[in-house]
Amino acid sequence: MRKGRVTIKDVALAAEVNPSVVSRILNHDKTLVVRPETRERVWDVVQQMGYHPNATARSLRTRKTRLIAIVISGFLDPYFALILENANRVADQRGYVVGVLSTESDEQRGAKCLETIFDTGMAGAVLASSYIEESTLARIRHSDIPMVLLRRNAWEFGKMSIMEDENNGAALAMEHLISLGHRRIAHIAGSLYSRSGLKRLEGYRKALHIHGLPYRAEYVQESDEAQWKLGVGQTRLDGYRAMLRLLDLDERPTAVFAFNDTIALGAVDAILERELRIPEDISIIGYGNTMSEFNFPKLTTVDGQMARIGALAAEMLINAIESENGEYEHEEILIQPELVVRKTTAPPPEL
Amino acid sequence: MRKGRVTIKDVALAAEVNPSVVSRILNHDKTLVVRPETRERVWDVVQQMGYHPNATARSLRTRKTRLIAIVISGFLDPYFALILENANRVADQRGYVVGVLSTESDEQRGAKCLETIFDTGMAGAVLASSYIEESTLARIRHSDIPMVLLRRNAWEFGKMSIMEDENNGAALAMEHLISLGHRRIAHIAGSLYSRSGLKRLEGYRKALHIHGLPYRAEYVQESDEAQWKLGVGQTRLDGYRAMLRLLDLDERPTAVFAFNDTIALGAVDAILERELRIPEDISIIGYGNTMSEFNFPKLTTVDGQMARIGALAAEMLINAIESENGEYEHEEILIQPELVVRKTTAPPPEL
């Protein structure tokens, strides 16, 4: 490590052997026949000189890179943090580095992120951000690197995808409330311009219908529409405000299914402020399981399985990258959410 | 984009020109003299064939790479999320991709992350994780790539560093409480095996001393020591438990300075459970400003300036990478925290 880095030639020179031999020894080339003493000598020199193969040169020659991209919407959202954490763990185990790109809730940047992925010559990508326009996405069809799309159908693009069964997740939440005896159940919805917002609302409606409960428009509160900039605005404050509107109804609901955990906590704030008790007076169920289990109150919710999804995405992606022939199944996987019952749901007060 | 990617030779062939000309045109080589029509023809062909230079080959030749590493302890901690978010933004603006490595509160992995950085040939690194042993860190001295260390002194390693003045941050919190009239102020400490834990405790003691207030050992609650695995265990539950112990004291404090916001919220839980009011009965101040401003209750805290630190780290690192001669100042920057007064502090009830 004197001037510049030590190259394979330096090693070869010191070990009095050809560079190719060094390379093949280091790469455990099975077809190489070499005297044990030579092999040992090479290893010694490698250790002693502190030789590390130049990854760039290797990549150029092998046309392989060990860098994969994960595109998210932002680091602060626990949804993405969980995905990143687990995808990164798997990638690391398998010897890959993840380059992370953030669209920052700006659709313009979705295209830029994809540019970067191609320009940087990454080996594959997990597309988790929802801020990638359809038109941008359409162009990935002709890219030759594997990709895994999250929460997006990817069949048409010839890529893999992992979807959550949000419809069923919402149903799970509703079944739980209904089985506790609730009949007046409200929903604080997410953006109705987003896939997730629509799916969870649909699950809400379907559950009502199955159990013969009436759909009451005033029981579905969207967060202040002005704030919904395509999915943004799911803050605790939004949940708080929506819940206040629900509490002001003549016949207020006995249970609330919130679009996500953050909104659910906002609803909790409003309820406590009105000096009502949870779950005795009103039950609250969230969605996502993005809050720590140590949070207060201990929120009943639906686990979105982000940890599993993150790990699985990395797994699938790397398998595809390493598939010999470059062929891989364009799988579409549907993950089932799970109900997590904690302390914010109970039978309604009338019983 | 038929078979394999289109290379500079393909472009050169199609534009009836030498590859070197294409290269120099694309890189806006000032010294190149070329006929306008040729230049235009090359650009046209580049566009039409969708040519993107192979980043790997370019890196090999120029001995430069546009990949920088950020080593964190985990994605779920908002402290790191904020740093990542802002460092990533700056890196992206300047045309860099950040590869993110996580030590996951495992000191063994700190060494591994550094290995990865060198093996991957990254251009530089921001070391934000606290789980990197001194012995591991010592080896970076002889690495030839720029690095920025966060919350660590790096002078001895010949690297740059950004430190928070946590001592002063703690003093800020204490001055605020004392100026409100509090005299019985407790501290829920972080791990006393960590730099941060010690510094904030020191700030707490110093402030007491300056104002002639007595130091009372029972007013300093460490979270359950068994849980402190070198800094882990700063959960909301820990704050809750520590606060319960404080509430059980004969003469309970009128204000609490918590090691961080998460612990502060745990303390809030305990106080509310005992049916005391915040801030009327007890004031709470946190540290970090890691919670959204929409959180409830609106926590008075000390802003750790993580956003600024993240951006600054990326800025300094990239400046160093791009410094012509490879020389750069081994700066040590000290960032001052700022007090953020919200709703959980008020004068003590006696007044």
Add this chain to the structure above:
DNA sequence: GCAAATCAAGAAAACGTTTTAACGAAGAGG
């Protein structure tokens, strides 16, 4: 009208690997 200067581009080396082909020496087979 001729040397010198300028213009427009081409040729080739280099970056550090991996991989395939080639090679000489030693041993085997007859």
Add this chain to the structure above:
DNA sequence: CCTCTTCGTTAAAACGTTTTCTTGATTTGC
């Protein structure tokens, strides 16, 4: 003793750029 394998290693090409050095053609200066 000659040929044919096998063994252990070397030679060289290739990956796709960038960069330096030439080169041939045209223009300029006088």
